[in-house]
Amino acid sequence: MTAETSFDSAQRFILAAKGFWTTQLYTNLREQYGERCAAQGVEPTTVPQVAAVAEDLTVYRYFAWLERHLQIAKYSGRYGLAHYYREHADEVLKDLDGAAGQSSNLELDPALRMPSYYVATDIHQHPGGVWSEPTAGLVYQHGARSTTPLLGASHGDLHARFTDKILEGGRPARVLDLACGFGKSTMPFASKLPEASIRGIDLAAPCLKLAASNATKAGLTNVSFAQRDASNPGFADASFDLVTSTMFLHEIPLKVLDRVLDECFRLLEPGGRMVHLDFWHMPDPFTRFLHYGHGRRNNEPYMQPLAELDLPKTLAAKGFVDIRIEPFSETADVDLAAVKAWRFPWTYISARKPA
């Protein structure tokens, strides 16, 4: 067997194992947790109360161990994504650097300082994070395919569905996508709003190069990407009608979030909208307990602080109005209630700057 097929097999195995973890193991854990609560005559309402019951279950320990170690195996070791792309760097970067060198839709800032919270953690268990190696964007793009597998569902429509929901409220002419990564969250705006100007910013040069190359390949000419810090992006006041982000707010410390929200307010035209897709609305304490555990096991230390923040109060204190915070259904393909699988608590967070 060649190294290539071993890599493919290992990654397919990890994806299948994640599917097992997401569905059967999770369902089993939920059932055993319910039985244990009934046997003890308790109805936990807080995370510590849930932990007192769940952490004693063997199935929970297995669930937690598998969650962490599948993610480590996905990125690290001989058949991990980081190693694979490092080995193939010459070949895969030729295309990317060539496209980045020629494209006018990309502005990099090699002098931009990476914040300390950002360099301190190997986010998602990705060695070196999404920024420190030239191949990091490709690793992240590949890894994102198996973040939350749900057998039978296409996860490809999450960003498109989010964009559609925003556009139900009007068609902005100037859009800023904060922390755009490799452009997966930016591209639907560019394709659905051909008349608009779309900007994506991120700290990670390897991701931005990939975003610019993906946009060029898709023939999208109304979108550009820049290496900027979302807490100090440097655009003029009132430059945008829509400021958005996807899976960003939970990746920053609360004091950085405070600055990001101030910037959203400053950058919006009066009457403009700010809409984020993140993890905040949790229907029950068991979901919250697993979400906090996910943050620890996936190296995402700011998931819990965001989930515990009084978001409506925080947004109102910044001056935002028309605040809407509601669960967001990630797919139309699958009846998630019937599947009873582990899912992220996707939340649609929308607010407006007063007109």
Ligand SMILES: C[S@@+](CC[C@H](N)C(=O)[O-])C[C@H]1O[C@@H](n2cnc3c(N)ncnc32)[C@H](O)[C@@H]1O
């Ligand atoms: C989970 S990714 C989301 C990427 C993209 N929005 C998507 O939905 O695929 C979070 C992104 O936040 C970026 N990031 C973290 N802190 C940032 C900051 N202060 N300014 C800009 N980007 C930041 C990371 O580099 C990473 O690309």
